[in-house]
Amino acid sequence: MDMQSATNRANAGTPIVRIEHVGKIFRADEREIVALKDITLDIYQGEFICILGPSGCGKSTLLNAIAGFALPSFGRMIANNREVSSPGPDRAMVFQEYALFPWMTVAENVAFGLVIKRITKDAIRSKVDSLLEKLQLADFRDRFPKELSGGMRQRVAIARALALDSPMLLMDEPFGALDALTRNSLQDEVLRIWMEFKKTIIFVTHSIQESIYLANRVVVMTYRPGMVKKIVEVNIPHPRDISSPWFISLQQELTQMVMEEQMRSQKAETIKALA
Amino acid sequence: MHDRPVSRTATLLKQFLHSAIIPVGLLVLWEALCRYQVFSPQALPAPSQVFVKLIAYARPQDPFDAAKSNYISWLFSGELPNDLLATFLRVLVGFLIGAGLALPLGLFMGRFERVYQLFNPIIQVLRPIPPIAYVPLSILWFGLGNPPAYFLISLGAFFPVLMNTISGVRNVDAIYIRAALNLGASRTTMFRRVIVPSAMPHILTGLRVGIGVAFICVIVAEMIAVNNGLGYRILEAREYFWTDKIIAGMITIGLLGLAIDTVMSKINNYLLRWHRGIEIG
Numbered sequence A: 001m002d003m004q005s006a007t008n009r010a011n012a013g014t015p016i017v018r019i020e021h022v023g024k025i026f027r028a029d030e031r032e033i034v035a036l037k038d039i040t041l042d043i044y045q046g047e048f049i050c051i052l053g054p055s056g057c058g059k060s061t062l063l064n065a066i067a068g069f070a071l072p073s074f075g076r077m078i079a080n081n082r083e084v085s086s087p088g089p090d091r092a093m094v095f096q097e098y099a100l101f102p103w104m105t106v107a108e109n110v111a112f113g114l115v116i117k118r119i120t121k122d123a124i125r126s127k128v129d130s131l132l133e134k135l136q137l138a139d140f141r142d143r144f145p146k147e148l149s150g151g152m153r154q155r156v157a158i159a160r161a162l163a164l165d166s167p168m169l170l171m172d173e174p175f176g177a178l179d180a181l182t183r184n185s186l187q188d189e190v191l192r193i194w195m196e197f198k199k200t201i202i203f204v205t206h207s208i209q210e211s212i213y214l215a216n217r218v219v220v221m222t223y224r225p226g227m228v229k230k231i232v233e234v235n236i237p238h239p240r241d242i243s244s245p246w247f248i249s250l251q252q253e254l255t256q257m258v259m260e261e262q263m264r265s266q267k268a269e270t271i272k273a274l275a
Numbered sequence B: 001m002h003d004r005p006v007s008r009t010a011t012l013l014k015q016f017l018h019s020a021i022i023p024v025g026l027l028v029l030w031e032a033l034c035r036y037q038v039f040s041p042q043a044l045p046a047p048s049q050v051f052v053k054l055i056a057y058a059r060p061q062d063p064f065d066a067a068k069s070n071y072i073s074w075l076f077s078g079e080l081p082n083d084l085l086a087t088f089l090r091v092l093v094g095f096l097i098g099a100g101l102a103l104p105l106g107l108f109m110g111r112f113e114r115v116y117q118l119f120n121p122i123i124q125v126l127r128p129i130p131p132i133a134y135v136p137l138s139i140l141w142f143g144l145g146n147p148p149a150y151f152l153i154s155l156g157a158f159f160p161v162l163m164n165t166i167s168g169v170r171n172v173d174a175i176y177i178r179a180a181l182n183l184g185a186s187r188t189t190m191f192r193r194v195i196v197p198s199a200m201p202h203i204l205t206g207l208r209v210g211i212g213v214a215f216i217c218v219i220v221a222e223m224i225a226v227n228n229g230l231g232y233r234i235l236e237a238r239e240y241f242w243t244d245k246i247i248a249g250m251i252t253i254g255l256l257g258l259a260i261d262t263v264m265s266k267i268n269n270y271l272l273r274w275h276r277g278i279e280i281g
Helices: A003-011 A059-067 A106-116 A121-134 A150-162 A180-197 A208-214 A245-274 B004-035 B047-058 B071-075 B079-111 B113-126 B131-142 B146-170 B174-182 B187-224 B230-239 B243-271
Strands: A017-028 A031-043 A048-052 A074-079 A091-094 A168-172 A200-205 A217-221 A228-233
Touching: A017 A059, A031 A059, A031 A074, A031 A228, A048 A059, A048 A208, A059 A074, A059 A091, A059 A168, A059 A200, A091 A150, A091 B174, A106 A121, A106 A150, A106 B187, A121 A150, A150 A168, A150 A180, A168 A180, A180 A200, A180 A208, A200 A208, A208 A245, A217 A245, A228 A245, B004 B047, B047 B079, B047 B243, B079 B113, B079 B146, B079 B187, B079 B230, B079 B243, B113 B146, B131 B146, B131 B187, B146 B187, B174 B187, B187 B230, B187 B243, B230 B243
Parallel strands: A048 A200, A048 A217, A091 A168, A168 A200
Antiparallel strands: A017 A031, A017 A074, A217 A228
């Protein structure tokens, strides 16, 4: 609830993630696609950052770069005071496709990152149980992912990421495949987790409403090359009322920005189709 | 709602009768054609005669003697139980050798591109040769008896298991790899807890196809290299023109094959109970 202290924390100390002049080029059949261009952004401990943009703007590419899956072609990326060179459990990720291991039960999925850490079985069990309890999954601990709904699968994925005790949570359009109601309840869940566990959350989305509802800073990105178009601070305490005047006016402002990029992407697609 | 279980039983009975029409009809037709001597009994004996022969083939040959053996071992002392056991053990040993070699090789080839490139050419050359074509070589190398049989059977199981294991490992969904890397998995953990389970549906398909081919090979091997087992028995029966015994032996081979496949399928369903395609309970 207390946005103020989050902002205070944000202003103190070194950033948890430093993105310095980062660029990324993909080569696809003799063509070069500039996915990211000269992105500079500092993210501080305790922030909830939403990266917003139309599809193809490189927002997932940026998140993957922080996660260490695809390293930048230019610039520097520092997370947890170390230069990012490979994926690791200090940057826990929640994927849009859940990416649960279907051959493991809910409890085994959540325990995966803990088993690797070689802590005692009892410690793993109590940690898993408490996470399952917190995410209302206790009754499903021995189920396989295929038996769960999309919303529950994503809860398991969140529990699995939280088990790592990573200072940050990277979320790549985590609720993109869910229906509106489930999506709303999971948004509240993530806010609860953000406050309770004092995580830094970097959340990629193409939903304007979602970004205003969640973030303390919304990073709007441009369509190819992906650059930071604007950073919008949302200094309103949670829970936020999506029907309040400030919400609606901010939504209109952001819609304007995203639409501009959407138009550019459509133009580019048309040119490509005609070529 | 009282009549619900009854109607369910009735439906099941109806289904059963429906699926029995063709087999029973064919048996009756076959029996009738033989009774009216359309076929000579030498070429095609009546099903009743085959059945009588099957019982005779399965029955203990000596009367029960408590002093010589216990009841159970007497009960299974007939020719057919011994042949059945011999064939089963042969296919099992051959399969375990073949699959036991193919599985680790397949896992390594699937996981490491350099190992794949090292072994793939020779495998591509050897794979299209049907195992049956190894019959002459197997006898030259191993003589007669069980060794050439094991060689042929394991060869039959080897390639299906190998090819499926390789493709299972190579086709692991990248999203699982990414998730595991993000969760801090080491190379061993990745292999043991992510790649192998993810490849399991392919591997099990390979094992099932492998045991099927091994079963073909055991019958062939028994016809040429050994003097017991179901394959040997039906070839032996031919020399005496015991057509009824040939057919009785073929039926037994079919039943053993069915039993093996059923067991494999059960194992398959248990190990893949997490898989989307299979619904449980």
